[in-house]
Amino acid sequence: LRLIQELRHAIQLDQIHVHYQPVVELQSGGILKAEALARWTHPLFGNVEPSLFIPLAEESGVINDIGDYIFREAAATIKHWDALPGLPLEISINKSPIQFGTKDQDKWLDYLQQLELPPDRVTVEITEGVLLDVSENVSSKLFEYRDAGIQVAIDDFGTGYSSMAYLQKFDIDFLKIDQSFIKDLVTNHGNRAIAESIIAMAHKLGLRVIAEGVENGEQMALLRDAGCDYGQGYYFSRPLSANDFENMLVKRN
Ligand code: G
Numbered sequence: 416l417r418l419i420q421e422l423r424h425a426i427q428l429d430q431i432h433v434h435y436q437p438v439v440e441l442q443s444g445g446i447l448k449a450e451a452l453a454r455w456t457h458p459l460f461g462n463v464e465p466s467l468f469i470p471l472a473e474e475s476g477v478i479n480d481i482g483d484y485i486f487r488e489a490a491a492t493i494k495h496w497d498a499l500p501g502l503p504l505e506i507s508i509n510k511s512p513i514q515f516g517t518k519d520q521d522k523w524l525d526y527l528q529q530l531e532l533p534p535d536r537v538t539v540e541i542t543e544g545v546l547l548d549v550s551e552n553v554s555s556k557l558f559e560y561r562d563a564g565i566q567v568a569i570d571d572f573g574t575g576y577s578s579m580a581y582l583q584k585f586d587i588d589f590l591k592i593d594q595s596f597i598k599d600l601v602t603n604h605g606n607r608a609i610a611e612s613i614i615a616m617a618h619k620l621g622l623r624v625i626a627e628g629v630e631n632g633e634q635m636a637l638l639r640d641a642g643c644d645y646g647q648g649y650y651f652s653r654p655l656s657a658n659d660f661e662n663m664l665v666k667r668n
């Protein structure tokens with residue numbers, strides 16, 4: 416478990432980076448926001464997959480430091496991009512259940528104030544499981560975010576056990592349809608029915624919908640015609656370094 420030890424020092428050693436993947440409005444093709452995705456460049460192993468090191472970070476508690484680091488880096492980057500032509504971009508940050516573990520879990524609102532970045536430019540992505548956690552830590556933080564104007568998205572929607580009541584209680588802003596439903600959307604009638612039902616239900620509750628893992632134009636057109644608001648996936652762009660994302664923005668405008 417040497418890797419956990421190394422992960423503890425990865426931030427100071429400047430091995431943790433943020434990549435950005437655009438979330439695109441299906442009707443207009445415009446970019447609404449970027450999702451911040453953690454990357455670890457290990458000196459020997461190269462790029463360590465988040466699916467490997469995020470669980471390690473969660474088990475060891477390092478996720479709190481990594482999460483804060485990613486948040487600060489991503490918020491500062493979005494602020495920096497305000498100087499570019501085009502609309503001000505929003506940023507989406509993943510927050511794992513472990514990060515809700517303590518009462519005084521983050522100072523993200525203070526940091527946004529310091530940066531002079533309006534909280535409504537920030538979305539926190541949580542999984543359905545977080546909503547089912549009845550602890551005071553989770554609900555007080557979600558209400559604090561909401562009162563400040565930070566938006567909340569439910570990630571991987573449809574794979575867990577969300578209750579519709581929780582979507583109302585916490586006044587959730589976005590549902591992200593899990594990529595497993597998008598994968599064979601065009602040929603699998605069941606998955607298409609699930610995606611269309613999520614879109615209809617979300618809209619009736621006043622939520623906006625993001626389809627994850629959109630890989631081709633057929634999927635994009637089907638989702639757009641079904642009324643899905645936004646898409647994210649390789650069809651639009653892979654997650655990019657800050658530099659590459661910035662170049663992409665400049666080229667588009
Ligand atoms: O790009 P992808 O391989 O990046 O991401 C894999 C998984 O890791 C996703 O489920 C994503 O939600 C998670 N993840 C990526 N970055 C972060 C992060 O900064 N914090 C948390 N908690 N999870 C992240």
Ligand code: G
Nearest residue numbers: 509570571627628629630647648649650654
């Ligand atoms: O937070 P979340 O679990 O949604 O993380 C998104 C994950 O999905 C990341 O690992 C990201 O690299 C990956 N991803 C993003 N777009 C696509 C896509 O179009 N196809 C596939 N297979 N994976 C994608």
Ligand code: NA
Nearest residue numbers: 450509540570
């Ligand atoms: Na996510």
